[in-house]
Amino acid sequence: MLKDITLGQYFPGTTLAHRLDPRTKLLAVVCYIVAVFNCHSVWGYGAAVLTLIVSARVSKVGAKALLRGLRPVLFIIAFTAVLNLFYTPGEVVWTWWVLKVTRQGAYTALAMVARITLLITGTFLLTYTTSPIRLTDGLESLLAPLKKLRVPVHELAMMMSIALRFIPTLIEETDKIMSAQKARGADFESGGLVRRAKALIPLLVPLFVSAFRRADELATAMECRCYHGGEGRTKLRVLRFAARDYAVLAFYLALAAGIIVWD
């Protein structure tokens, strides 16, 4: 059941989208978000949806996988839709008891749903096609100018990649400990709140113990290999823009600019 978490899940592949420089994809997503937030007409949204479909097609990510990413935020989407639907002032088109639906409200609700959906599926497309390591590499390189302001960019990126690297390990570990305690009759699924919270102790104590042990081992292993932060450190895979990166970037910039200017 824990394996269902898709947050930041990477699907390995060799499509154009997988081969793009992570910086390109990060910037493209930023452009896309800007574009989506500046959509006002059907044409704007149409262009954004079309771009998403083409991008998903190119990266060979199925509609099912993309929509699965929406599941955790379904509630937020529904909530914003309802709020906008009933609480936007304007021309009333339908009333029932204390609820009033306005024309403007209906439009805003629809637009908000479209925006959040596009935003999230667009971002998921990035994490589906980019491995966590490349993603943090890209982020580190994009944020490099902040080093001048004494922001510890490398350390932050390192922390992020370690955290990402250990998410699957910890999930697996949780699964294992859970099974082991269930084999001794632990019950994680029934009872009231207090009982359930108490039932987690046999799971959390071993999990923390092993997380600390892993952290300790990792620190030792890194020190053994003379890790001392980002200074003077070179990369195994140096990020380089290729022609395809410029092309994709140009397309997304044009999309954002086009929507801001005309829509």
Next chain:
Amino acid sequence: MEEIITVENLTHTYSAGTPFERSAVEGMSLAVRRGELLGLIGHTGSGKSTLIQHLNGLLKPTGGRVLFHGADIWAEPKKLRDVRFRVGLVFQYPEYQLFEETVYKDVAFGPTNMGLAGGELDRRVRDAARFAGLDEGLLDKSPFALSGGQKRRAAIAGVIAMEPEVLVLDEPSAGLDPRGREELLEHIRAYHRERGNTVVLVSHSMEEIARYADRIVVLAHGKTLMSGTPREVFSHARELTRAGLDVPQATRIAMELQKRGLPVDPAVYTVEELADALLALKRGGAV
């Protein structure tokens, strides 16, 4: 002999419907008989660990059935917890599941979940500690203050304390030094003999299985390759090698000696047996 657990045509697929789909067990069948010490052996990835998690209902079969005393354990999911108390499962590296303040409380976790308390609980904890070879003096210590081998025993005691009809151990000796290995396995054998309970010992070490098991089931690529007494199984040395497994060293030496014309029975499978056979030969004047 009566079959206590029957696995019929078991199939299990992980992450079905995603790009990570993978079958760990495919059409596996085997039986665990009452009172035996069954050795399950297979190469890494043969489906051993997946199989044993089906024996107490931790995993639900994708296909096939698991019967406990002749009844499908998934027929009534509410009774699964009861099955887990009766089929005790010790995972690989079980020391990582210790969590209580004292070893005593940790060993008592299982029986307490069964609803036991008082004198019966105390008796079970102390009995289990003895069977697992854990000093009484250690019961009041924190499990995190124990050595690796002691932690392992504490964790095994935690399952034995439930007094399960079937005790399943997944690689109980992994990562221990040779002496710790032998001590632990001797304790398990003593438990088996004294209680007469069924024990399933999972291992990838032929030596270990050959020495301790009454009967062996060999798994390969998610299926049952063969089963029988150690003598029967090790007489199929070539098939075992093809499945990526080895015959015990003693058997290999005996086979080589036989090939060179010495009248040694190649079906010996422990060092002691081989030594006896060779001594008999020497006394008989064949060498």
